[in-house]
Amino acid sequence: KGKRAFIAGVADDNGYGWAIAKSLAAAGAEILVGTWVPALNIFESSLRRGKFDGSRILPDGSMMEIAKVYPLDAVFDNPDEVPEDIKTNKRYAGSSKWTVQEVAESVKEDFGSIDILVHSLANGPEVTKPLLETSRNGYLAAISASSYSYVSLLKHFLPILNPGGSSISLTYIASERIIPGYGGGMSSAKAALESDTRVLAFEAGRKRKIRVNTISAGPLRSRAAKAIGFIDMMIDYSSANAPLQKELSAEEVGNAAAFLASPLASAITGTVLYVDNGLNAMGVGV
C-alpha cells in the first residue's frame, strides 16, 4: 500500500519542501501539503493556473499530484492562542482551521492517517541582525516559528502517524559552527531543532515506533534563503570549498528525505544527516 506524506512549508516550487514532495511522490507517496496562510492564495492560484506544471514533472514523465493543500500557521497551536489582530487580518480571515491542532484534525478527518511528516519551514523576523543586536521578541519568534513549530506538529500528528512512520525536518550547520549573517536567533533555533530531534526520536520511538531525523542541508536559493541576503555568497563558498565542487540541487535533499522516510532507513533515528556536498567535514577553506 502506498504511503501518505504531510509536508509543512511548501509555498512555491523553489524550496526544499517542494523538492521533498517530488521525491516522495516519485517513490509512490500520496502528497498533502501545509502552506503558510499569508502565502496560500498565491500558491493555490499559481498551482491552478499551471505555473508549476514544469516543475511538477516526475522522473517517469508523470505529474506530481497534490491531494490537498491545507492552510497552516505553525506558530499557533489552537484557536485559543490566536490574537485578535491575526484573526481579523484579511489574509487570515479568508481561511479557517489553520492552527496546528486543527490541521491535524482536518487531515485525520480527510485521510485517517499519514506515514511521513515533513517540517520544512523556518522564520526569523530579525535574521539579518547579528545575535548581539537581536531583541528578545525576535529571538523568541525565531524559536517559535522554527523550532517549537516542529515539536507542536509532531505532537499533534503523532496520534495519526502510522507505527513505522518517519518524521523529518530541515536544519542548517549554523547551529554548530559560526556562520556570520545567519542571525536573529536562527542559529539558536536550529540548535534547538537538532537537540529536539534526539529527544523526540526517543519519545516518538517509544510511544509509536516513529523515527525522527533532521537533514542538515547545504545552501539553496529558496525564497526564505534569499530573504537572509547572503545566499549567493554561501553557494559560491560551498562550490569553492566543499569536497564535492558542484552546486547542491534541491532534488538531492529531496532524495535523502525519501531515503530517510523509506524502510531502507528503518534503523536510523535521532540523527542529523548532512546533505551538503560534504562541506561540514572541512576544517578550513581551501
Ligand code: NAD
Ligand atoms: P522556503 O521559503 O521554500 O520554505 C520556508 C517555508 O516556511 C515557506 O513556504 C514559508 O511560507 C513557510 N513558513 C514560514 N513561517 C511559517 C509559519 N509560521 N507557518 C507555516 N509555514 C511557515 O525555504 P527553504 O530554504 O526551502 O526552507 C525550508 C527549510 O530548509 C527551513 O527549515 C530552512 O531553515 C531549511 N534550510 C534551508 C537552507 C537553504 O539554504 N535554503 C539550508 C539549510 C536548511
